[in-house]
Amino acid sequence: MLEFKNVSKIYNGNKKAVDHVNFNVDEGELVVLLGPSGCGKTTLLRMVNQLESITEGDIHLNNKSVKESNKIEMRRKIGYVIQSNGLFPNMTIEKNVMIVPDLLGWDRKKQLDRFNYLMELIGLHPDEYRKRYPHELSGGQQQRVGVARALAADPPVMLMDEPFGALDPIIRTKIQDEFLQIQKEIKKTILFVSHDIDEAVKMGDKIALFRDGQLQQYNHPFEILHRPANEFVSEFVGQDRVLKSTSLYSVKDLVDSVSLTGYQKAGSVQTVQEDTSLRIVISKLLNQEAEQLAVEDTKGKIKGILTLDLVEKFLYKQIKETPKRTG
């Protein structure tokens, strides 16, 4: 779907912002471009829609070189979300969201239906927000509208440049969750720039980790966390990488892999849902909120008891038994 072939970007004759990068992104995958600031991840992203030129190498989108594509037409087929949302202050929310369909000349009816659909998707009431202006919305709402705008013409590919970076942590977590839900439904091919390893682990099907313009490792988050390719990667993911990897799993993954302790009705126990992240479970257990947690399935039926020992057993099993995967 998206192929980076020996891509380099050289500024002012010698400074290499992106240095011979090679990797492929499959259809429907969310790949996080991760790395410290100045590592070239944003530059690489902007080379896809040709906001930055490619000095050497090429990027192929659907087997077609982006260098040879008509820039304007191509950009309209690529969703683009930026950190500061970039909503046009002079336009209403509806005008903002419908900007690409408008450029493409969609008729009124089609635009209206699409606007309603998108607003429902991002969880804002269409009629309530239609005539409002960006400055009247909160940061989180603006960012959601930014996502809706990028999705407007149903582009197969989305480029997201630290889309949730400017939001406060609570809103940020919420929007990340919402966006993962949306992605489950729309299955776009997404490049997602981030400098936050936690965000990358949470959002990415795969992570591409960069340093000084060079690709250090490109693989599933699990591999990045458990089998870092070099010193830099292991340093970047941090010594608490095992803890970070727990956000890759839900309680359900654990239940499927190791058997829970039987549950006897005795006093009150805290319950967790099956879709809860293992990271939250560990935190609860360590925090002495409870020594054990009862796992509840979607119908509210208790399946068994979860303890710290079981989590340990599960993680051990994962690390030892998961076959090595390659990007």
Add this chain to the structure above:
Amino acid sequence: MEHVQLVGLAIIVSILIGVPLGVYLTTNEYLAESVLQIFSIIMTIPSIALFGVMIPILSTIGQGIGFLPAFIALVLYSQLPIIRNTYTGINEVDPNIRDAAKGLGMTTLQRLIKVEIPNAMPLIMAGVRTATVLNIGVGAIAAYIGAGGLGSLINQGISRSNTTMVLVGAVVVSILAIVVDQLLRYFEKRFTPKGI
């Protein structure tokens, strides 16, 4: 009425020249500096001197005095505020907004019309207002070269030592300036998109 006609016409022509020029200059920083400098220098020429210079030049086409030289002077004086404000307004549009517009696939012209000019509108209109008020004042002096208007009232008052006449002329010019400025302020609000 002559006064309003002169100033009004000069402003319309000034906008037609100044706004596109200001927009164009945002694409050429080097040229922008020179052009703004030239119009700054023109601004410093006293109006009487400017009229004086134009008399011999325009006399070659038989228009040395009257409406034409006054009109040209007003247009020249208007350029600095209009060009500079347009230039600054467009340049100061949030780069993120411009980046988004580009990334979403707008052409340069679409970006200009849909995003940059609307967002620069408050500054552009402020430039037009400054130019207009300035022109109402300079327009009064144009009476010296026979362009008529409220300036002739003041002129005649001076030559006849009639203080009342001078005062009436001056007060009317001031009132005109204030009224027009308020009127333009209303237009500024009307033309500025609500979200800004």
